[in-house]
Amino acid sequence: MRAAVERGRKARRGAQVKLSDVAKKVGVSPITISRALRNPEIVSEDLRQTILRTVEEMGYIPNLAARALAGRHNGIIGVITPALHQHGFAGLMIGIEDCLRATEFRVQYSNTLHHADGEAGELKSVLTQKPAGVIIAGAESYRDLLPLIENAACPIAHIIDLSQEPTTLVVGLDHHAAGAEPTRFLLSRGYERIGFIGRGTDIRSRRRKEGYEAALREAGRFDPDLAIGGDEGSSTGLGRELFARLLQRVPDIDAVFAQSDDLALGVLIECAVRGISVPKDVGICGFNDLEFSAFTQPTLTTVQIARYDIGHRVADMLLRAIRDEPPGEGKVDCGFSIIPRGSTR
Structure with a gap:
C-alpha cells in the first residue's frame, strides 16, 4: 500500500504540464500560447488574461532551455x-x-x-x-x-x-567628482582636518578616495594619516571601529567623509559615546542617502545617488x-x- 502511494506521488511530480495542455484548455493553438507569453501585446487583453489565468491554474512552467534552443534567447x-x-x-x-x-x-x-x-x-x-x-x-x-x-x-x-x-x-x-565635491563642501563649512573612512578596495571607492585627496591637496590640507579603511564590508560597527582608530592617530580631526551611510552612522554613534559634539566639534558626511540618514539625531549630511x-x-x-x-x-x-x-x- 505504501509503495503504491509513493508511486502515485512520483507520478504526480513527473506529470509536467505542457504547452499543448494549456492550449487545449484555452481552445487555441500552442503557437498562440507561446507567442502570447513571449509578446503579450500581440493578443487581445481578454485572451491574454485568459491565458495568464490558465497558466497559473494549471501550474505551467515555461521551459527556458527549450525556448533558447528554439529562438534567439531564453527570455x-x-x-x-x-x-x-x-x-x-x-x-x-x-x-x-x-x-x-x-x-x-x-x-x-x-x-x-x-x-x-x-x-x-x-x-x-x-x-x-x-x-x-x-x-x-x-x-x-x-x-x-x-x-x-x-x-x-x-x-x-x-x-x-x-x-x-x-x-x-x-x-x-564620475566617482572621482563624487569624492572631491563632498570634501570641498566640508571645507566650505569651516572644517580643516577632514578624515576619510571607507573600504577602498573597489574601483568606485578608490576613485572617490582619489577625489577626496585631490580636493585636500588643492586646499593645501592633505595628510595621508587622515584616511583609514578596512577589508570588511561597510557596516555601522566598522564605522565606529575605524573612527576610534582614526581619533587615536589624529586627535585633532574635525570632520569625516564616510564612504557609506552605514559607516557614517557608526561615526555618529561613536561621537555620542565619547561626548563629541556633532556638528560643532566633528562634522560627518555619508554616502548613498539611505532612508535612515534623514532620521538619525542629528540627521546625516550625505551624498545622494539616483540609484x-x-x-x-x-x-x-x-x-x-x-x-x-x-x-x-x-x-x-x-x-x-x-x-x-x-x-x-
Missing part, C-alpha cells in the same frame, strides 16, 4: 553585480525590475562580491544560457570582460564609473537594444547631489 535578463548584499544596491534593483516588470523578460542575478577575477567567469556562465541581454552593474575591471562583450550574441549594458572603458549602453557617474533612476535607465537602454530600437543616449551621466543635514555646520 532572461542577466544582472551581474558585486554588491547584491549591500543596502545601496536595492534602489538599482528596484529600478531595473520596475522597468522590466511589464515586459516578457525576467531578471536573474549573479553576485561577484567584488572579486574581479570572478567577473569573466560569471559573464561566461550567464552567456552560455543564451540570455536576451545582460546588465553588468559595477565591474571592477573590463580587461577580461571586453573580449566576451565584443563576441556576445546579445546586447550588454553597463553601470560604471565613467572613467571605465565601455562607451555605449552606459549609465553611471533607482540609474537602474531604470540602464534597463530601458538594454530593452531598446534587444528590440532593435534607437537607444536614445548611448552614455548617461546620472551625477550626484550633496544633501546638507544636521551632521555638518
Whole structure:
C-alpha cells in the first residue's frame, strides 16, 4: 500500500504540464500560447488574461532551455553585480525590475562580491544560457570582460564609473567628482582636518578616495594619516571601529567623509559615546542617502545617488537594444547631489 502511494506521488511530480495542455484548455493553438507569453501585446487583453489565468491554474512552467534552443534567447535578463548584499544596491534593483516588470523578460542575478577575477567567469556562465541581454552593474575591471562583450550574441549594458572603458549602453557617474565635491563642501563649512573612512578596495571607492585627496591637496590640507579603511564590508560597527582608530592617530580631526551611510552612522554613534559634539566639534558626511540618514539625531549630511533612476535607465537602454530600437543616449551621466543635514555646520 505504501509503495503504491509513493508511486502515485512520483507520478504526480513527473506529470509536467505542457504547452499543448494549456492550449487545449484555452481552445487555441500552442503557437498562440507561446507567442502570447513571449509578446503579450500581440493578443487581445481578454485572451491574454485568459491565458495568464490558465497558466497559473494549471501550474505551467515555461521551459527556458527549450525556448533558447528554439529562438534567439531564453527570455532572461542577466544582472551581474558585486554588491547584491549591500543596502545601496536595492534602489538599482528596484529600478531595473520596475522597468522590466511589464515586459516578457525576467531578471536573474549573479553576485561577484567584488572579486574581479570572478567577473569573466560569471559573464561566461550567464552567456552560455543564451540570455536576451545582460546588465553588468559595477565591474571592477573590463580587461577580461571586453573580449566576451565584443563576441556576445546579445546586447550588454553597463553601470560604471565613467572613467571605465565601455562607451555605449552606459549609465553611471564620475566617482572621482563624487569624492572631491563632498570634501570641498566640508571645507566650505569651516572644517580643516577632514578624515576619510571607507573600504577602498573597489574601483568606485578608490576613485572617490582619489577625489577626496585631490580636493585636500588643492586646499593645501592633505595628510595621508587622515584616511583609514578596512577589508570588511561597510557596516555601522566598522564605522565606529575605524573612527576610534582614526581619533587615536589624529586627535585633532574635525570632520569625516564616510564612504557609506552605514559607516557614517557608526561615526555618529561613536561621537555620542565619547561626548563629541556633532556638528560643532566633528562634522560627518555619508554616502548613498539611505532612508535612515534623514532620521538619525542629528540627521546625516550625505551624498545622494539616483540609484533607482540609474537602474531604470540602464534597463530601458538594454530593452531598446534587444528590440532593435534607437537607444536614445548611448552614455548617461546620472551625477550626484550633496544633501546638507544636521551632521555638518
